[in-house]
Amino acid sequence: MTDDVLLHARGLTKSFGDFTAVDGIDVLVRRGEAFGFLGPNGAGKSSTMKMVGCVSPATGGELRILGMDPAVDGPAIRARLGVCPQQDMLDEDLSVEENLWVYGRFFGLSRREVRARTDKLLDFAQLTERRHDRVEPLSGGMKRRLTIARALVNNPEVLLLDEPTTGLDPQARHVLWDRLYRLKRDGVTLIITTHYMDEAEQLCDRLVVMDHGRIVAEGSPRQLIDTYSTREVVELRFAVDEQERHVEAVRGVADRVEELPDRLLVYTADGDDTLAALHDRGVRPLSALVRRSTLEDVFLHLTGRSLVD
Amino acid sequence: MTAVARAARFVPSPAGIGLARYVVLRNVTAFRRAWLLLLSGFVEPVFYLFSIGVGLGALVRTVTTDSGTVVPYAEFVAPALLAASAMNGAIADSTYNVFFKLRYQRLYDAILATPVGPRDIAVGEILWSLMRGALYSAMFLAVAWVAGLVHSWWALLAVPAALLVGLAFGAVGMFATTFMSSWQHFDYITLAVQPMFLFSATFFPLSTYPEALQWLVAATPLYHGVALERSLVLGEVSWGLLWHVGYLAALGVVGVVGTSRRIATLLLT
Numbered sequence: 001m002t003d004d005v006l007l008h009a010r011g012l013t014k015s016f017g018d019f020t021a022v023d024g025i026d027v028l029v030r031r032g033e034a035f036g037f038l039g040p041n042g043a044g045k046s047s048t049m050k051m052v053g054c055v056s057p058a059t060g061g062e063l064r065i066l067g068m069d070p071a072v073d074g075p076a077i078r079a080r081l082g083v084c085p086q087q088d089m090l091d092e093d094l095s096v097e098e099n100l101w102v103y104g105r106f107f108g109l110s111r112r113e114v115r116a117r118t119d120k121l122l123d124f125a126q127l128t129e130r131r132h133d134r135v136e137p138l139s140g141g142m143k144r145r146l147t148i149a150r151a152l153v154n155n156p157e158v159l160l161l162d163e164p165t166t167g168l169d170p171q172a173r174h175v176l177w178d179r180l181y182r183l184k185r186d187g188v189t190l191i192i193t194t195h196y197m198d199e200a201e202q203l204c205d206r207l208v209v210m211d212h213g214r215i216v217a218e219g220s221p222r223q224l225i226d227t228y229s230t231r232e233v234v235e236l237r238f239a240v241d242e243q244e245r246h247v248e249a250v251r252g253v254a255d256r257v258e259e260l261p262d263r264l265l266v267y268t269a270d271g272d273d274t275l276a277a278l279h280d281r282g283v284r285p286l287s288a289l290v291r292r293s294t295l296e297d298v299f300l301h302l303t304g305r306s307l308v309d
Numbered sequence: 310m311t312a313v314a315r316a317a318r319f320v321p322s323p324a325g326i327g328l329a330r331y332v333v334l335r336n337v338t339a340f341r342r343a344w345l346l347l348l349s350g351f352v353e354p355v356f357y358l359f360s361i362g363v364g365l366g367a368l369v370r371t372v373t374t375d376s377g378t379v380v381p382y383a384e385f386v387a388p389a390l391l392a393a394s395a396m397n398g399a400i401a402d403s404t405y406n407v408f409f410k411l412r413y414q415r416l417y418d419a420i421l422a423t424p425v426g427p428r429d430i431a432v433g434e435i436l437w438s439l440m441r442g443a444l445y446s447a448m449f450l451a452v453a454w455v456a457g458l459v460h461s462w463w464a465l466l467a468v469p470a471a472l473l474v475g476l477a478f479g480a481v482g483m484f485a486t487t488f489m490s491s492w493q494h495f496d497y498i499t500l501a502v503q504p505m506f507l508f509s510a511t512f513f514p515l516s517t518y519p520e521a522l523q524w525l526v527a528a529t530p531l532y533h534g535v536a537l538e539r540s541l542v543l544g545e546v547s548w549g550l551l552w553h554v555g556y557l558a559a560l561g562v563v564g565v566v567g568t569s570r571r572i573a574t575l576l577l578t
């Protein structure tokens with residue numbers, strides 16, 4: 001195995017009592033990649049991230065991070081990781097800049113090194129103006145950015161981000177994505193969990209789709225869509241009670257049809273052709289929308305459920 | 310290298326000391342805005358000294374200590390108050406404060422994501438508590454000296470002795486705190502600490518207790534703290550004091566090791 005493999009898991013398992021949260025997953029992440037775990041709540045993403053972050057011992061399987069075994073070299077591995085957990089867990093007794101100083105010292109960095117990095121990190125997190133403020137009154141987006149800045153204080157080779165934008169408004173999400181692109185560009189390996197398919201598509205070079213602790217598919221967003229979905233999707237909405245009456249007709253013109261409570265999803269190579277064919281068969285929906293397939297469609301196909309409930 | 314690293318994990322403290330000081334640093338930084346709080350830890354025992362020592366001393370005048378000397382009541386009670394305040398300070402730090410950091414602030418979860426480990430946290434919290442304790446007991450001793458209650462040079466050792474009391478109570482208090490899941494559980498701490506404060510030969514010599522209860526009094530950790538402090542401040546020093554030292558140090562070690570384990574059990578799941 002080469003130096004390039006930063007994370008290697010084989011049959012990795014995590015159980016709590018007789019409940020299995022992570023059920024034998026195989027993962028390989030290389031240096032410089034942005035790698036994602038996409039899955040709904042309860043899929044086992046955070047449990048996986050905690051094992052990778054060396055704060056939760058694996059119940060079974062094999063795990064190597066930076067070529068080391070967390071059970072033996074936990075502190076040495078953590079020294080080279082940056083961790084942005086699902087909950088911010090900032091130090092509310094400290095100011096913004098003190099959060100960075102103090103955290104940096106936990107890595108054994110000297111006072112001078114820490115202070116020098118703080119300016120850059122505050123700039124990166126767009127928090128320079130707030131550096132003397134307490135943490136508590138910051139907005140959700142600011143707290144998240146501070147958490148990320150804090151995770152970067154030791155110049156980590158790998159940054160773990162557990163649901164980085166969950167709970168943020170769209171504006172704040174975009175600011176955060178922009179920051180993460182920069183990191184990616186600077187060569188930081190990102191390992192991201194998310195239940196947002198747009199986030200996974202935007203940020204991840206490669207990802208695994210997780211459900212009930214298992215990996216159900218793996219590839220680049222493009223590959224996954226090509227493999228598990230069609231190029232386009234037509235979303236049809238009908239008047240109340242009309243949907244059922246049309247399902248059969250719709251099935252006749254498409255590769256695959258998913259019935260959701262409020263609409264039909266029609267999977268097809270060419271949405272406009274499909275619409276024309278439906279029209280010929282006398283199907284008149286209230287509205288029809290043609291769009292490209294997304295990872296949401298992949299997930300629906302693989303599990304029969306939607307990602308966000 | 311791995312063989313060394315593996316071996317190092319089984320060596321108790323030294324490997325942890327290095328990073329524990331950054332846990333102390335975190336607390337010092339957090340405390341920078343709250344210097345006034347420092348004062349409160351000092352004021353309380355001094356109030357006790359003047360109300361009980363000087364006030365009650367005007368009525369009681371002298372006491373015959375367990376070693377047979379007769380001393381003014383204020384001189385008798387001052388060292389006991391030093392021990393008791395070391396206990397109270399350590400308990401406050403290691404129970405309320407640690408509980409809040411552990412359960413609400415999730416401070417330790419954040420720290421454990423760095424190379425700092427559970428033992429560093431336990432050691433660091435105790436060190437921080439002891440630093441404050443040293444300050445308080447030095448100030449208390451100075452006040453007692455100014456008030457004319459201290460005559461022996463041995464009294465200088467009362468400050469390290471107070472740290473030992475702080476270590477014992479801080480470590481055990483922190484260990485107990487790791488088992489608590491709600492604020493109600495703190496009533497048990499009060500239930501243990503209050504009687505100890507009143508009945509550990511703090512305000513009367515051991516010989517005044519009913520004989521059947523003396524062994525119980527002598528078994529409490531605060532009794533050992535009080536006896537140690539009293540001997541040092543009154544200058545009645547003997548090898549026998551090492552028994553108190555050993556008792557308190559043992560509690561400290563049990564508490565620190567226990568706390569490290571519990572933090573790992575609770576947070577590294």
Ligand SMILES: Nc1ncnc2c1ncn2[C@@H]1O[C@H](COP(=O)(O)OP(=O)(O)O)[C@@H](O)[C@H]1O
Binds near residue numbers: 041042043
């Ligand atoms: N400490 C724990 N004890 C018991 N069950 C847990 C614990 N942590 C997580 N779980 C369970 O494991 C499953 C996966 O949780 P998690 O890894 O947090 O999923 P995700 O991050 O994908 O939402 C959930 O059903 C959760 O309830």
Ligand SMILES: [Mg+2]
Binds near residue numbers: 162
């Ligand atoms: Mg999660």
